[in-house]
Amino acid sequence: MSSPSPLHPQRQEAGQLAAQSPLIAHTLPNKVRVLLLPSRKFRRRSIMVTCRMKMGEATARQALVPAVLVRGSSRVPKTRELRALLDGLYGASLTGGASKLGNAHLLHLRLGCVSDRVLPEPIWEQALGLWSEVLREPLIDGDGFHAGYLEEERRSISNELQGIFNNKTEYAQIRMLEAMFQGDPYCQTAYGTIEQLEATSPKQVAFAYRELMAQAPITVAASGDMDPDEMIRQIERLFGDLPMRAEDPYQPPLLPKREEVRSVDEEQPVDQGKLVMGYRLGRHAGDRDRLAARVASAVLGRYPHSLLFRHVREEASLAYYAASQLDLFKGLLTVHSGIDPKKRRPAQEIIEQQVAAIREGGFSDEELEMTKRALLNELMAQTDRPEAVLGQAYDLDLLGEPYRPEEEQAALNAIGREDVQHAFADIALDTVYFLSRREEGERS
Template sequence: MSVKEIKQNENNIQFHMLPNKKHKTLTFAVKFRAPLERGTITKRALLPYVLKQGTASFPTRKELQEELAELYGAVLSIGGSKKGESHILTFYLEVPNEKFLPGTNSLLERAIELLYEIVYKPNQEENGFPKRVFDREKEILRQNILSIKDDKASYANIRLMDEMCSGERYSIHAQGYEKDLSAFSNQELFTYYQNMHQEDEIDIYVSGDFDAEQMLNLLTSRFKRSSKKKEAPVNDDVPAQSVTSKELIEEDQMQQAKLNIGYRTNILFRDEKYPALQVFNGMFGGFPSSKLFINVREKNSLAYYAVSRMESHKGLLFVMSGIAPEDYNKALTIIREQLEAMKNGEFTEEELEETKLLIINQLKETLDHTQGMIEFMYQQVVGHKEITVDELFHGIQQVTREQVIEVANQVKENMVYLLTSEGGEADE
């Protein structure tokens, strides 16, 4: 399985063509990347809400939706996320491929023009966005930030990162901060949006069945910017350090407690040990066949769920579990025992090979979707490493038992966070 990528840096923007015959749609992605910064994150979090509400030519949400319908049901999404210590703002537009729609030879140009407008020409009033849009969307974001407290699993994840990564960029909330929303004006948001176009790293992707040269010409004739004012490198290296584990217990009105544990792996996407870390994570808590699932949930009935996931651009690993409040110490002990078992090589060759297969199948499934393919390719930009799909699969297949044990011994517990019921007694 291979993904052919054609790259070209033009107009101070990096263009990525991913031509393939698998899909009958064309997917465009425009990605803006900047370092996570506490002072700007709430503005970046608000922008997707505002920009979805209209463009210069389609000034209302209704008119924008009507244009998407005219483009044979094109789908638009705008969102923000963090990868390591970067914040990414992504504009996705998926449209039917005119190759498969007789008599629609202007569909591609219209789609690119709409994407350009969404990114560069929002609906504007004087020196800002429309006041009613700014006020309304700011209030919606405020409510969404406040509602995170009601989703106890998400809230526990955030609190774990707050405490574990205190003083590091990674602790900054990608969804923004409620108290910041009253700290900037409509005009300040619009100015930040304009600056972002000059200062962010910009990557544009297209995936689907198309002629790469024609597509590049269409995009580069539209998407341009002057030379950037500043480079925005992100230092995502994690220096080797002695890691001590901290514990924090907080109480809230809830029945099911959330036990989350943060670990430092000090292994990043670009590192040679990364495939072995993927296999370790799969065996530890990544799949229903993993040690956490079988031993914490199935055998001991101590967790409603117990999973692990990696942050591949920051060298972190997280365990997330839902437990009865009184089972805290038992669950924590058994989770720790599973990591020790991995460090001691207490797994079979069959489990090792099965996990490799599960990881490869999961990746294949991701790459079957255009957005999944784009995200895989963009991972390489953020992670400063180019790797083909075949090389990735080969790297996973070649992981040895000894390599898994080696990375397991590199995983250091850094933070235990428990969100439990008020007055709940932990077991002794």
Template sequence: MSGIERKTVLPGVNLSCVYTDKFKNGLFSAYLMRSLNADDASKNAMLADVLRRGCTSLPDMETIEARLDELYGASVSAVMRQIGETTAVGFSSFFADDRYIGRSEKILESVLSVTGQLLLDPVTRGGMLNSEYVSSEKDNLCDRIRAAVNDKRRYAVTRLRELMCADESYGVNPLGSLEKADKINHVGLTRHYRHVLEHSPLELFYCGGAEPERVEAAVLDAFAAVPRGDTERCDTEVRIDCGQTRTVKEKMDVAQGNLAIGFRLGEIMYNPDYAALSVFSAVFGGSPVSKLFLNVRERMSLCYSVGSSVDRHKGVMIVSAGISPSKYDAATEEIFNQLDKCRRGEITEEELEAARKYVASSLREGADEASVLDSYWLARRMDGTDCTPEELAALAECVSAEKVTEIAESVKTDMIYFLSGEESAE
């Protein structure tokens, strides 16, 4: 299972289907693909929320939710995902498979129809999006931008991205800025919506027990009205080099220190080996068998949490750690020390094998969750491969220590960011 059937069902509209009978629910998602940029970020971030407020046949939340309750608690959520410097904006729906409801209801067709209407046929007045909906979702967006500071660890990573990639799209906050958000009105957002709908690639995904033919028919029915012009490409710029390592320290009233370190993956991004990148990440910091977890946290107790994540599209790796401010020097030193060990090839056979197993079983276990498959296959659309989780798992099981070392050698430190309390010493 987990093979994918891909088909271009309408110009610029691609349907990907994972057909499996192992789930008792179906998942369907529809994403408009946009380039991340400072001018449009806030508009993209609120677009699906505005559309989710009402369509012609279900003009307000109450009628939408009542319809979804009727469909056995189907959910249709406004979703925004980031893949490198691409923003995917749209809806993700999760719903019961007809077979287990025991009545002859066509839940799949009904849910796709609701999703299609929300995306294509919003409530309008004089051809414009409802100004009340726009204004209230603008307020919500501003609240979300302000609330970003509530989660300190994530906030530190966001600040690192903004500072490290100040002149790249990657540095743009996907929610945009308060300044830009504040200028949005229903006229401008309507114009943006019409443009986006006509010119964005539309990626559709289904996972569940309905045959692809049935899904395709439901899609053609629900999305027939999508306007199609030339589609605009979404690309991610990869920077191989960076200058000297920069350090930025900021203060806030927090009990714990939050450290975020940004790296460029370097030359290996000319010809990235995704299986090897995953295993490198698991060896260094992206798993509970990693050097960072076992040494910085477990052996030396320098932090409560530490982990690294690799963005394979952008070629950036970020290490994030929650530390006591007094441990700043010791923790950063040890993080770099562990990276140096990877560079010198000081990776034991046990560490390597554990990392390979971790990557392989994470991929295989991910295939048991429809939402994981949704993001997995959307990301594969962006890197243009059809490698299944099982195939990638098999490749990961064969990654050599040399390959991992080669990646570690290619990695360059770009920026160290530290967020800590007012009272802590420099």
């Protein structure tokens, strides 16, 4: 597609994408998965462990595990001391967190630091030691985690959850999810709910930690300047003693059909209205046409040239933003926009028209081409971000598929308008959420 550019005299062609960043996948005897992205292109290196659990009653206590782990280990029990050590290691970062992938709950512990070859003194071994200590020799006194740290982290997460209300864009999206997925833990944040947090004891968090170590599917992913064989040996030394991992194959999400569209309106003293619409896509990550679904969602609302931006913002001046988002691990498509509160009806109508336009082929060949090119650009650009490559490799690994960007590139090129239309063939509007202030003299 592209001609050799004089700006890039020696650059390899796109076809050699895989050769540039070969991803190595390996399984330890106890079924711990290892994903490695060895490369000297970067000046930083990283290692991250991901444990996979389920969202549900235990979401909050599971999410508290990484938060408490990074406060200290049995050898370095004081957070102050641990952070001082990390600062001295040229600002090595040791972070714990939680995220959700469909109804799976992912718990992470990540180390990032500058590569030894960039520094006047080596630090990797010491940084890796801190990371593994924090994970494998945590600060558990008796049968519970350090009560003081747990209390602090619980309060901190609780404040964060309460603070979501301050960010209206995020708040509106969560409220839409709550309306659409009542009774489904998918509507929780990856940190659970405030009620769950309050009901959690140090014992329960220690129990959740032991569960993670005993049976959760675990993936260790590393990137940067490394000898892959040596890295695998190191990971085996650190994780080889764990019991055999449980089998937990990917299951496609279930989204029950609803007869009528659910509509939720909320009022607050805001200046800009937030309209969020949830669609059941009828497609998911394991489907053959998942790529077509990504293209369809992008033609609809991923880019400034997408239908939503053009029609809702540029032509009708109704919104500052209007975009679509896809979660294939849940089969959910979300459209969100920030609009003039008085223009809710026309905005919703235009959005529904654009979704229908995708299904019915009401987009130009040029719009499709621009979108495919933009997605290809993203795919290529992703190779510059090791955490993005490893993130995608992880998702694919869950589906039992290898990371092969060159194949994805070819598949993306081959997608035609019928594929895009077909990806939206079963789409159905499920829930509409609208946040606005009450307008004087307007019917409510």
